[in-house]
Amino acid sequence: MSKTAVQSAAMPAAPHEAEWPLWEVFIRSQHGLAHKHVGSLHAPDAPLAIRNARDVYTRRNEGVSIWVVRSADVHASAPGDREPLFDPANDKVYRHPTFFPMPDEVKHL
Amino acid sequence: MSAHDEPLLECLLRLGDTDLVLAQRLGAWIGHGPVLEEDIALANVGLDLLGQARLWLGYAGEVEARLAGRGRSEDELAFLRDAPAFRNVQLVEQPNGDYAATMARQLYFDHAHLLLLQGLARSCDERVAAIAAKGVKEAQYHVERSSDWVVRLGDGTDESHARMQRAIDDLWPYTGELFAADAVDVALSDAGVTPALAPIEAAWHEAIGAVLDEATLIRPSGTWMHGRGHRGGKQGVHTEHLGHLLAEMQFLQRAYPGASW
Numbered sequence: 001m002s003k004t005a006v007q008s009a010a011m012p013a014a015p016h017e018a019e020w021p022l023w024e025v026f027i028r029s030q031h032g033l034a035h036k037h038v039g040s041l042h043a044p045d046a047p048l049a050i051r052n053a054r055d056v057y058t059r060r061n062e063g064v065s066i067w068v069v070r071s072a073d074v075h076a077s078a079p080g081d082r083e084p085l086f087d088p089a090n091d092k093v094y095r096h097p098t099f100f101p102m103p104d105e106v107k108h109l
Numbered sequence: 110m111s112a113h114d115e116p117l118l119e120c121l122l123r124l125g126d127t128d129l130v131l132a133q134r135l136g137a138w139i140g141h142g143p144v145l146e147e148d149i150a151l152a153n154v155g156l157d158l159l160g161q162a163r164l165w166l167g168y169a170g171e172v173e174a175r176l177a178g179r180g181r182s183e184d185e186l187a188f189l190r191d192a193p194a195f196r197n198v199q200l201v202e203q204p205n206g207d208y209a210a211t212m213a214r215q216l217y218f219d220h221a222h223l224l225l226l227q228g229l230a231r232s233c234d235e236r237v238a239a240i241a242a243k244g245v246k247e248a249q250y251h252v253e254r255s256s257d258w259v260v261r262l263g264d265g266t267d268e269s270h271a272r273m274q275r276a277i278d279d280l281w282p283y284t285g286e287l288f289a290a291d292a293v294d295v296a297l298s299d300a301g302v303t304p305a306l307a308p309i310e311a312a313w314h315e316a317i318g319a320v321l322d323e324a325t326l327i328r329p330s331g332t333w334m335h336g337r338g339h340r341g342g343k344q345g346v347h348t349e350h351l352g353h354l355l356a357e358m359q360f361l362q363r364a365y366p367g368a369s370w
Binding site: 020041042043044047048051052055056059 | 144145146147149150153253254257261
């Protein structure tokens with residue numbers, strides 16, 4: 001029997017309690033653009049997560065704004081649901097703006 | 110050659126050496142930080158200080174050239190001087206210790222550093238003013254970081270509180286030197302090159318007191334200070350720790366003169 005199994009059985013409540021929670025970091029690289037996910041880090045709370053993000057992810061002048069969100073608060077689509085969620089969009093070409101022919105007179109669209 | 114070049118050279122070495130030695134200390138945390146994020150953050154602070162050290166020492170070399178005909182480069186100043194020629198304050202050469210010791214040292218230094226840079230940014234010497242103005246933004250972030258950590262550790266667990274209080278007490282006697290004005294300081298502040306240290310000392314005590322209060326730490330009351338009587342780091346008198354730090358920092362240039370990569 002592995003030692004790990006014994007240890008984790010001995011401390012059933014929050015085995016990673018001592019570890020800082022994980023945060024997802026979003027950086028806006030310039031005004032007018034959207035915040036973009038750049039990675040994750042550990043921090044005990046939101047203010048420190050922002051400071052850590054500043055130190056880990058904006059060392060080379062990457063950003064003008066930082067968002068952080070607890071990784072536990074991110075809800076994701078299930079990989080197994082990929083086909084029902086996304087495949088139906090595949091054959092609906094008319095949803096793309098390029099599907100519709102535009103008169104030559106209309107420019108800069 | 111201007112009238113203040115001699116004290117100015119001394120002052121630039123003090124500023125540059127203090128930044129350089131603390132940068133070296135902080136660099137030693139790389140790979141040893143409590144968490145990856147702190148590791149990088151301390152490296153960033155160290156690199157900010159190293160950048161400022163290069164500017165101060167670069168200017169020191171120019172002033173030295175005005176005085177002596179030839180000035181040393183920033184590398185010569187950093188790597189080819191022995192401990193008694195270094196002019197950093199003794200506070201920054203103190204060992205890293207545990208994280209509380211590093212943060213107490215940083216708290217004391219960062220607040221004094223910011224106040225000093227804000228004063229230097231109004232220097233009548235344009236170069237000094239420009240270098241200081243660039244450093245102010247960096248120092249503001251350093252102050253925020255170290256103050257926050259002292260509050261977190263001081264107002265944390267019983268153990269973190271005890272360690273933080275011990276570090277605050279142990280390093281306290283090295284803070285007097287930060288504000289002890291000697292002939293160099295007086296000559297330059299009279300000439301408007303550097304700010305007077307007395308008002309900076311008062312502002313520093315106020316700022317440090319506020320942080321320690323919030324951190325539920327007791328402000329040390331001792332008045333005995335290292336480096337008294339103008340026999341401190343600013344005059345080239347150092348604790349035993351600087352020699353060891355320099356031995357490591359300078360090894361490569363000493364063993365392989367002129368090596369570069």
